Amino acid sequence: MTTFGxxxxxxxxxxxxxxxxxxxxxxxxxxxxxxxxxLLEVLRYRDESDVKDLEGQHIPGGVDLFRHLVRTALLNARxxxxxxxxxxxxxxxxxxxxxxxxxxxxxxxxxxxxxxEAFRAVCAERGIDEPATVxxxxxxILAVMDGLQVQWxxxxxxxxxxxxxxxxxxxxxxxxxxPREAL
Amino acid sequence: MTTFGxxxxxxxxxxxxxxxxxxxxxxxxxxxxxxxxxLLEVLRYRDESDVKDLEGQHIPGGVDLFRHLVRTALLNARxxxxxxxxxxxxxxxxxxxxxxxxxxxxxxxxxxxxxxEAFRAVCAERGIDEPATVxxxxxxILAVMDGLQVQWxxxxxxxxxxxxxxxxxxxxxxxxxxPREAL
DNA sequence: CTTAACTTACTACGCTGTAAGTAACATTGT
DNA sequence: ACAATGTTACTTACAGCGTAGTAAGTTAAG
Numbered sequence: 001m002t003t004f005g006x007x008x009x010x011x012x013x014x015x016x017x018x019x020x021x022x023x024x025x026x027x028x029x030x031x032x033x034x035x036x037x038x039l040l041e042v043l044r045y046r047d048e049s050d051v052k053d054l055e056g057q058h059i060p061g062g063v064d065l066f067r068h069l070v071r072t073a074l075l076n077a078r079x080x081x082x083x084x085x086x087x088x089x090x091x092x093x094x095x096x097x098x099x100x101x102x103x104x105x106x107x108x109x110x111x112x113x114x115x116x117e118a119f120r121a122v123c124a125e126r127g128i129d130e131p132a133t134v135x136x137x138x139x140x141i142l143a144v145m146d147g148l149q150v151q152w153x154x155x156x157x158x159x160x161x162x163x164x165x166x167x168x169x170x171x172x173x174x175x176x177x178x179p180r181e182a183l
Numbered sequence: 184m185t186t187f188g189x190x191x192x193x194x195x196x197x198x199x200x201x202x203x204x205x206x207x208x209x210x211x212x213x214x215x216x217x218x219x220x221x222l223l224e225v226l227r228y229r230d231e232s233d234v235k236d237l238e239g240q241h242i243p244g245g246v247d248l249f250r251h252l253v254r255t256a257l258l259n260a261r262x263x264x265x266x267x268x269x270x271x272x273x274x275x276x277x278x279x280x281x282x283x284x285x286x287x288x289x290x291x292x293x294x295x296x297x298x299x300e301a302f303r304a305v306c307a308e309r310g311i312d313e314p315a316t317v318x319x320x321x322x323x324i325l326a327v328m329d330g331l332q333v334q335w336x337x338x339x340x341x342x343x344x345x346x347x348x349x350x351x352x353x354x355x356x357x358x359x360x361x362p363r364e365a366l
Numbered sequence: 367c368t369t370a371a372c373t374t375a376c377t378a379c380g381c382t383g384t385a386a387g388t389a390a391c392a393t394t395g396t
Numbered sequence: 397a398c399a400a401t402g403t404t405a406c407t408t409a410c411a412g413c414g415t416a417g418t419a420a421g422t423t424a425a426g
Contacts, residue, residue: 008278010193013381027406029383066366084277091274094267094336095191105337112334112341133350139334139342140327140351147326151295153277154288158295159322167316168323168355174365175354182357183249196415208416210372218416373422384411392403 001042005085009039009092009100036099043089043103062125065118066141066173073145073165080156083149090146112138119176128177137176144168184225188268192222192275192283219282226272226286245308248301249324249356256328256348263339266332273329295321302359311360320359327351 002020003012014025014035021028032038060068076083093104115138123130145165152161185203186195197208197218204211215221243251259266276287298321306313328348335344 006279008191008193008275010191011278014383015381023405024407025382026384026408030404030406033383035382063366070366087274088278090333091270092191094333095194095271096189101337108334108337109341136343136347136350137354139331139347140354143330143334143347144323144327144351145330146333147328147330148322150273150277150329151291151322151326154284154291158292160319164319164322164326167319167358168327168351170363170365171320171323171354171358172351174363175350175357177365178363180353180357180361182353182360183246183253197417198415206371207373209374209418212417213370213372216417367426369424369426371422371424373420375418375420377416377418379415379417381414382412384409386407386409388405388407390404390406392401394399394401396398396400 001046001085002081004039004042005081005088008088009098014038039089039099040103043100062118062121065115066169069115069141069145070162070166070169073148073169074162076149077152077161080153084153087146087149087153108142111142115141119173122173122177126177131176131179133176133179137172140172141169144172184229184268185264187222187225188264188271191271192281197221222272222282223286226283245301245304248298249352252298252324252328253345253349253352256331256352257345259332260335260344263336267336270329270332270336291325294325298324302356305356305360309360314359314362316359316362320355323355324352327355 003017006012007016014028017038018025018028028038029035032041089100090104092098093100112135116134119134119137120130123134145168148159148161148164148168152159186200189195190199197211200221201208201211211221212218215224272283273287275281276283295318299317302317302320303313306317328351331342331344331347331351335342
């Protein structure tokens with residue numbers, strides 16, 4: 001994660017990764033078979049340990065999911081390395097034949113579904129019949145979080161990741177629950 | 184742009200670029216000196232020709248800038264290659280020692296400033312005293328456009344770039360002009 | 367006569383993946 | 397109890413490719 005995050009998958013050599021665990025690059029290949037496979041295992045492992053972190057604690061739904069996303073943005077501002085890994089790898093994954101492409105496609109589908117469901121729950125709770133904008137809003141919330149991360153990594157002095165994320169999420173949620181035309 | 188977009192800067196070889204213009208890779212280096220320099224020239228050239236496109240036409244300000252951004256998202260849905268180049272290169276640029284890093288830092292600063300000014304113009308026009316959220320909103324609008332592009336490139340069937348962008352921009356503008364708390 | 371626009375040929379490096387060897391440990395048969 | 401036989405976790409060494417950059421030569425135009 002450290003190497004792929006700092007230098008990207010393509011430019012992140014196995015030798016650097018091997019050094020970090022006190023091994024030669026051939027040793028790493030002994031365990032993972034190929035560099036592609038290592039990347040997928042790293043991503044899978046992150047997912048697993050994220051789930052473990054939430055064990056016992058309920059995975060929030062409804063309005064709590066949005067609060068959770070805001071807290072995540074706040075947390076992310078303290079772990080640039082991990083954020084950078086996701087930013088770099090997700091963008092790289094859109095290129096031809098990238099080994100993590102399918103993983104990111106699936107990941108975004110899952111996240112959009114979860115955020116979409118949270119929207120539907122909130123709408124139901126407040127007696128709003130489900131607006132057509134739910135799917136767009138779900139994608140937008142994930143998008144704004146990702147996009148802010150890029151700007152923040154490039155220019156941390158100028159961009160406040162947590163504040164901007166919170167602002168944008170609030171804006172989008174408000175627009176779903178009670179749409180207005182400003183333009 | 185085609186090669187760097189499709190394969191990224193790191194994995195985009197000079198030979199492929201040279202082939203596209205019917206030349207050897209040494210011919211390309213004759214003109215640009217190094218691969219780094221070529222990338223910077225490509226980016227500079229894109230900027231220049233964007234300015235040329237707008238020549239005569241006024242660069243929109245105030246509320247028209249937001250409409251222009253929505254139209255841009257619509258236009259972008261028809262040019263995946265260019266979009267992919269920006270997505271891949273901007274994310275790659277956050278890595279250590281990337282040749283385009285400074286360029287992207289500067290680019291986002293400029294864009295945030297322009298969007299921020301548009302916000303201030305609209306606020307002045309409508310007699311709203313400038314809210315503290317302008318800067319966050321400016322970053323958020325750029326962020327949501329970028330982030331949606333990633334999701335759209337990965338899964339064009341599932342994500343409607345134009346609609347989602349329009350929705351999110353509207354949401355953010357509305358929240359600046361007339362803030363509400365939804366959470 | 368010079369300069370520009372190349373090409374060919376080469377160097378040199380970085381990288382992934384493979385093959386063969388080694389040391390430690392586990393398992394099994396007697 | 398102990399040898400024989402894997403098996404695991406590596407290392408060293410190397411093959412082999414892709415690639416950026418360089419140097420020298422070629423052709424055409426000014």
